[in-house]
Amino acid sequence: MKIRRIITIAKTVWLEALRRKDVYVLLILLGIMIVAVMSLDIFGLGGVVGYVKDVGLLAAWFFGMVVAITISTRQLPDEEKANTIFPLLAKPVTRAELLTGKWAGATVSATIAMLACYLLLAVLVKLKGGAFEGFTFLQCYLLHAWAIGVICAIGILFSTRLNKDAAATLSYVTAGAAFLLIPQIPRIVVNAQCVQRSGLLVLYYIMPHLELFDMRRRMVHDWGPASWSSLLYVMIYGLVLIGLLLVLSWLAYRRKVLSRADLF
């Protein structure tokens, strides 16, 4: 694998994301949403920013997921549909390089879009008379970026064998379950019966745990930064997960017969 080829492919993804403007729409929506929330009169009290942080970060997570899934799931199907995949793979570009480049491009695009969201939120919180604690802000963003990497890898995996819409739908379901349902398994499993319990345990251990990347509670409720060692553990877990998903994507894609779209 040549890093320069991966960067070239990734750069094309960034340029596409930048020029298609869908990220701007989400950013504007986020801004409108936060400003609307900020306009709430809280019994005339000033300096109350927790709820702005809360709503803003929730929206950033939601939009982050939308951007990551939209960008990652359209890469391969769009290339195949437009037949641009053929001149690309006719070059000395391996399918592993193509997948890694597409993943890196989608991840960096969504991460940069999220940075814009975080900065916008920080400015609006400042205007409201509050502030973010520096280290916690950095850690929260870092883990969010990692989560976006995992979500993009999920999107790439599904798009190797499915069309854009199907891949996006499955990615939403998987990421949503990994974020909301899987963390609830320890509660459910207490009352579960034998077979059901085993099924839940399998799900708990094989599904990605996106809740580990979510530091919103620390940010909103001023718990302060997490220890760097636990942050490192979560980042290593994220890297392993991304690696695993990309290897699965490569296994699904390496022998895929590419058909000319205009034939069908």
Added chain:
Amino acid sequence: MKGNGIEMRGLTVTYASRMGTVNALSGINLTVPSGSVFGFLGPNGAGKTTAMHVLLGFITPTSGHASIFGEDVQGSIARQRIGYLPEHPIAYRFLTGREYLQMAGSLFLLEPTQIKSRAKLLLGQLDLIDAADRRISTYSRGMMQRICLAHTLMSDPDLLILDEPTGGLDPSGRMKIRMMINDLRTRGKTIFFSSHELSEVELMCDSVAILADGEIVAEGKPAALVGEDKSLERYFLRVTGTEKEIGP
């Protein structure tokens, strides 16, 4: 250049469809010498694109073997020396013409200075200098075809595989592509192309192969093949059996 540009030996591609097993290619043997312009002809659905996709490593043959300059087509080394222009090519519409060429250069790991000079040269040769910094989405059909050809030529490949390079172009567009192919021929490049423009093939090719239903039904120099049929078009219709379909 030594050796053969392309060699196909007993190349067979079958795939399963709802209608049963389909033989896209049935044991074809073909040799394209280095430095020649080779026309690969056949009616729609004859298997031309499938054969090209095997050469490019997109499809693994069911049986048989294909090589480019002696290298197996499945290895990426072979693709270092290939330039491929697909039928109805489409470039990344969000890039400018220059960015699209720079991207090709980077994928071939060319030096930045080399990329810059090569892109400038190709943009000039294909009459795209004025549109170089415009988004490809604003290009006409002919300009799109030319920027894709320039993209194909960025690495100065030894073998060019062109699928219908002049399809859908106006006469001036065709002329520009033809001139480019002639220029490449004089520089000793091997060109393997498919076209439905038989007069064009007759004019440009050193040899041709005609494919019908996945099999090679004729091969040789155009002049030698034409014989009593007087034109390559008549010969083509006769050997592919399409003459009966269109009537006298």
Added chain:
Amino acid sequence: METITNSTVNGRRRERFYGWAAVIILWTTAFSMACYSDIAKHSEHNAAGSTIGRLLSKASIGLSQACYERADLYFHKGVPHSSKKALADSFYHILNEEINPSSHAHRHGRSLAEIMPWLKLVTSLDPGNIEARLNAVFLLMKMKEFDVAEKVLMDARRTNPKDHRVLLYLGRIYVKREKISEAGQILETALRFCHDEACAGCDHCKDTLIDKRAILLYLAAIDEAEGNLSQAVERLEAIIEIFPGSHEIETTIKALKKRPDGESSGILLEALKSHEEAESQTFSSCTVPDCEH
């Protein structure tokens, strides 16, 4: 063949414009009618509600409940109520505990203000939810924001004029701000609306009785401060009727009876104020129902 002229093109544009205009007008009319009928249907429920509450109609109740739960979550610094869990020794659980703190905690001091937006949303979505307003007032009083608390109570009084709890809180604020005669008047009104004839077994009735005791206690303290000792004794005896065997109250009655009528010391009122102050300093219970702590 049709010759396309500028007027033909303009005519087609006009037709297209009118077509779209008709679609937009019809759709807007249909949407407005649907909204109006829905709002009208639920207007009784949200008679005094906010615009947002009226627009959302029944959904606003569910939303307000969600906001109320959010307020509770904010009071606990984002940590949800713990429930029985398995897999506590799993890698994911241990790592999650590190990233997301889960120890029980409460907000204190000025940071209590962070709960307010959610309570404000509850009151906007469900103006009938008097508990949310009282919780807001309680927190505002803890933050010594008496002006704001008074405003909230005035607003609550407009929508719930006969609720004794609103009047009790208003009285307490007046006492805090040394507006003793206003406090007396408002607490008298509160006493009139505090109906305790219902059963004493249910939680609601128990709460009403506790409220009545508080009203009487404040009124007795005010009477004592104004030198009206016999009236104060009557109030305290009424408390004994509701909660027999209260040693402290009985002692106070005895002490008051020993003093000549007309003698004012304000000692009872001060004791009440300092008791509230101490309660406010050591307060660590939750402001919303269902809290296990």
